[in-house]
Amino acid sequence: MLDFAAGLYSPDKIARFRALGAWTDDTVDQIFTDRVAEYPDKIALVDPANNVALVGTAPRRLTWRELDDEVTALAARLLESGVRVGDVIGVQLPNGVELVELYLAAWRIGAVVSPLAMQYREHELLGMGSAAGFAMLVTVPDFAGRAMAAEAVGAAAQIPGLRVVATLTSEPVGEPLAGVLSLVSSTATDADRAAVAAHGYVADPNHPITICWTSGTESAPKGVPRAHYDWLSFTWAGVDAPRLTADDVLLNPFPMINMAAFVGKLLPWLRTGSTLVQHHPFDAPTFFGQIASERVTYTVAPPALLLMLLRNEQLRSQIDLSSLTRVGSGSAPLQPVTVRGWQEEMGIAVINFFGSNEGIGLLSSPEDFPDPTNRAMYFPRYGAENVQWASRVSEWISIKLIDEETGEVIDEPGKPGELYIDGPMVFAGYLNGEQLANPFDADGYLRSGEIFEIAGEQNQYLRYVDRAKDLIVRGGMNIAPAEIEALLSDHPAVAEVAVIGRPCEVMGERVHVVAALLPEAELTLAEASDFLRQRNIASYKLPESLEILPELPRNPVGKLLKRNLRSALVK
Template identity: 55%
Template structure:
């Protein structure tokens, strides 16, 4: 079983004394919103829900959502659930997913959410690691018979007691969550949670190995979500459009928890479909959403799509996960929409640059705050709580000079307590208790007040002893008029160790040649050792379920070709 209480007593005492952690827990926050505004709209289903799961989209008020949470909680209790048990969930972004989290937290369960793309291989292993006792899914997700699939391998998860599913035509071996909820009449007594109780086990992206479980408690989730409340200045008047799966930091902390904090409207979206997405902005009066950088760039390149959509209510967009391009940030700012640059992970990296603190779009695209720099303050409260430092990955010395690459290390109330079954894994923390992020930054800005992302340490290309940051080249190549998407990886060379390969997805109707690409980069006056020496053209880049490029897969493919 997962450890119930996550952080050591001395950390709890320290952070609560500083006011960084409070006694807030999830279910009382939700019930407070229900009491305050019972008949206001709370949550909206995806417009394409019929095609997604076979049921009609719904719009629930806070009171209606609360009643549904109670019914599902009663069903889970009837299946033998007790505080500390793990509920595995595989649902797309729907009202039912919102209900699942809130019902689990009402009775003290831990939710381990799985991306809908996960299949038997991933789920059997990860549900087993989490000791999941109940599984909640849908009878259908897209064209997949999801519940029947889970029923087929449920016996391979020894801890699993029952599989429940929403939707019509429930298969043998699966309990109908809808029918059970319809007959549930008892009112559930909420579990009184300790803020240090584990509430989720999310999973790292797994681009290089088996995903690791990342347990989170009320303390650290409710601390880190202040960043995603403060940066867009959210209030109860906002309408959030959530296109990111609610299975990790982006979906949970980017949209779900800010909604819970401020009591606004949450509009769900899944799977990503651009016309539906743009239509929801106009139909629902969306004021804030999140989107990957590539999509935001695409929309600026397709002005006819934007002109055909009503985005007049949209005020800000959150983006990140990869370096943003200054022309993209500037292009949206010229349309009156501010781009917020986020840098985060399941483990707790919490850097953000918003239009209020950094109005210049070029700086906002490139830089993050260097928390603690004398003479500089930042409007998000997490800036006061978070300590950062850069460390030379070879010598271990702290980096204090601008322009010198160092691994970002971070400490504070937004950082997780450690991996699931972490006793069998290398510690992610250094000797001072800072999280080793594996991300390389340099100090930048006229007052050394910024951090500039260089790349993942493991993704650096080392050519003849010279470090080449893929992110830098990717940012430059993304500006080529014929390039829609790009990844830079290294491939083996007997003399230099590695050389640079550009993996490019051309824009529709365009072609890309290596000589043209190199010429484009030479015009940027970059060092010649950084120039790509191999080009691979693909229709799409391979990505994991949360959108990260699978660079190991690309490296393996190209290494075979180059040999």
């Protein structure tokens, strides 16, 4: 159980960010309650269109009033099951109405949710459940033919302190398992309302509400606790960049388990009173069908999908994207050809975002970067002299680039350095952080592990270079894989690409390319090298080996798992 009395943040930090206006008295439940009062009969939340195939229940559409009613009923059921203030609830549910209801119900009574990817199995449940101290674990009976409840029961006995395993559906599905509590969305009774009121929980914005998990691209996942304060200030980036309003219809294909979905969709939806349409796991026909049928105005998509659509005019002619006005993308460098093509050929602005669970939040919006090439290549350098940025978060964030060898601050353009960041969205520290390396410097800045360099005529931009630990050192020369990946992504045969270092006794490392190709395409090492030579890159950056895979390995939230590619090389 997390210590609610202490909260996550120190009085000094609270005073600093409240003085800036970044942190306020707002809590998530109060914002939700405000939206219910403002838009009671407006459609708030929509299930995935293929819900029957996923979880066995028909898709639902709820108004804000109906959603609030079911949240209250679920909050009463949680209290009946013994959930107490500060208890951590492990949540392994697909995107849908019930997932959002559980989050809101838990926060209404002072519980903490720890979202878990649907791909996780017993190993991850044990590790995360033990680290976070799950008091309750909630899943679905079945997900696309996988017996989720049975798996949860198998792991539950080994998680210390776990008291309840439950399923949550919109209607009873199948025979309940012994020892599993069956929660079903329902309309609140007067007794439910009275029970929640009698519980008497009053939220403090410093109270923790989530424990999300780092993506673990290079190490075991680490818990990232967050409170109302940091989540709600972070949320403004997700509202301001796409300029969301209550008239928007948001389609969320990202698993609602971390920063991307919380800042990109869930909390901006609550802030604005827009409509949230759920989707999970990614299924192209369903996704495009939802855009058309729900008249979606804003969604997110990975760079590879955007590039594929841009190149495939036949596919574009078969789908209706006419309602879309902007699309967010990130998790990998965007190509200028993609961003420019979507804007000029399709009339849709692509927003470039770069974030992390720990608190990096950089977004390049059409307002700040009207030139799509600049929007693909650069992010705002908050704090640059004589430059104003559109989002209010620019006034709250401080950044610096640090030379990895000297530890000195970098002020000149073109010199790579690690991004250090401070602001109201930066997390307080890892769960059980005393067991981990300190992620902050002496001044409290988060050491991001990401390499950027200053760019732009006024030194107003940041250009992403690479992750510090991804750098390839070949014969004493540093090579940034992202640079080569960005160039090879433009090759007409390439669907997605990763560049890693292949161990070499003579050179230290050699450049190794791993690519997934478009249907019926072919690519040789010589062709890849010739393509790069035509871009006039230095010869030491040319690939020396090429591997073709059907698809590149990714974690549950879509991040490339380069460690898997490296370990395959060792074997």
